[in-house]
Amino acid sequence: MSDDTSFLSSARYGKDKVRVLRVVREGKWHHIVEYNVQALLEGDIETSYTEADNSVVVATDSIKNITxxxxxxxxxxxxxxRFALHLGTHLVSKYPHIHKAFVTVEQLRWSRIPVSGEQGPTEHPHAFIRDGDEKRIVKVEVNASKGKDKIIASVTAGLSDLLVLKTTESAFTSFVRDKYTTLKEVDDRILSTSIDLSYTFSPVEIPKPTDADVEQFAVPAEITPGSVWDTSVPTNARKVTLDTFASxxxxxxxxxxxxxxxxxxxQNAHVQTVSYALPNKHYIPVDMGYLGVENLVPAQAEVFMPIAAPSGLITATVSRK
Incomplete structure (x- = not known):
């Protein structure tokens, strides 16, 4: 086979599953975050693949240490x-031949432990509990392809594994019926899903770090509501999700x-797209007719069998006009 039959059309590499727990101390009041981080690089790295030339490779172990x-x-x-943007900006600013950094941060959910006090329950200043499987997800692309002083960042954020359930005010009727249909129509059922949500912001310009080691990262002095810099967006998006599901x-x-x-x-002027993936978590009423007990009619169904698979999967993306 001749050498002109193929070419390297894309290449990206880095470090995955970098686990980070950071403690931030404000006197006796401590904060923690736990992240799983992926950091990948693109740039002038072709020869490491095509010519076995490692001189263009920033070792993945170095990427871990930088993280x-x-x-x-x-x-x-x-x-x-902001952490993901800081990390990505440093990576593309430090290495002249690296033009893009792709950083994914998965934040595990920790909450303060409530403890008894003279005035009632209070949050403990440095004791925490793992609060379920829900995760906050951030995906960042930091692009310096047009120059180290013209960095553009794209950010998608959201959450995953937010498990919810409601016991009424959910129906499913009037769907297509044909010879393959066995599902019965119901005007009242359990609705449960594990929510995956992502929303994409308008791209933002990132100032070039001005220090010699390109370790500084500047956040705008004025925060535009609904932008990637607005720290209320994740809280509000989660609240909208839960409020709408419930009501x-x-x-x-x-x-x-x-x-x-x-x-x-x-509610967020700089969010351009919103995507959900909602897998059905099925709960099937148990048939107790053989015992003379009614448990299938919606108003009397009280004992259910959780069914893990197969499950429906509903997805969609809604975009700003």
Whole structure:
């Protein structure tokens, strides 16, 4: 086979599953974050693949060490969007031949332990509990392809594994019926899903670090509401998701999903797209007719069998006009 039959069309490498726990101390009041970090690089690295030339390779072990170092020095460590941007900006600024950095941060959910006090329960200043499987997700692309002084960043954020359930005000009727249909129509059912949400912001310009070691990272002095710098966006998006799920008299998962996404876009001026993935968590009423006990009619169904698989999966993306 001749050498002109193929070419390297893309290449990206880095470090995955870098686990970071950072403690930030404010006197006796401590904060913690736990992150799983992935940091990947693109740039003039072709010869490491095509010519076995390692002189262009920033070792993945170095990328791991840089991740820990930025986690140590960054004043933005408690905000995953800003930490990811700080890390990505440092990587593309430090190495002349690296043009893009792709940083994914998965934040595990820790909450303060409430303890008894003279005035009632209070949050403990340095004791925490792992608060479920929900994770906050941030994906950042830091692009210096047009120059180290013209860095542009794209950010997608959201959450995953947010498990929710409601016991009524959910129906599923009037769907297509044909010879393959065995599912019965129901006007009242359990609705449960494990929510994956992502929303993409408008791209932002990142100032070039001005220090010799390109370790500084500047956040705008004035924060534009609804932008990637607005720390209320994740809280509000989560609240919209939960409020809508709880209060919507759902005709279908699709209809509820659409209402959630539209509200997030309406409330955040710089969010361009919102995507949800909502897998059905099925709970099937147990048939007790053989015992003379009614447990299938929705108003009397009280004992259910959780079914893990197969499950429906409902996805959609809603975009700003």
């Amino acid at each position: 820990y170092y930025i986690a140590k020095i960054s004043p933005h460590i408690l905000i995953p969007e 919507d008299n759902s005709a279908s998962v699709q209809a509820t999903l659409y209402r959630m996404a539209r509200l997030i876009i309406a």
